[in-house]
Amino acid sequence: MLDIRGATCPGPIVEARKLLNGMRKGEVLELISNCPGIRADVRSWVKATGLELIDSRERTPGEHQFYIRKR
DSSP states (O other), X not given: OEEOTTOOTTHXXXXXXXXXXXXXXXXXXXXXXXXXXXXXXXXXXXXXXXXXXXXXXXXXXXXXXXXXXXX
16 A cells, blocks of 8 residues: 655655556555545556556545556
């Protein structure tokens, strides 16, 4: 799990990429962020890199949780 609340964009994506680089195919990363614009950033990033966005939800207003699978 990567809880990166408080970090500004693109920090959450940069940190998630670092963690995913060390993960094996099929493993899932849980990412939590309250960065404005994170929803659009994550969707674009997974599409561009071939990752799989399994689920995303708004935990509280402005705080988002994502489950991303490495392919």
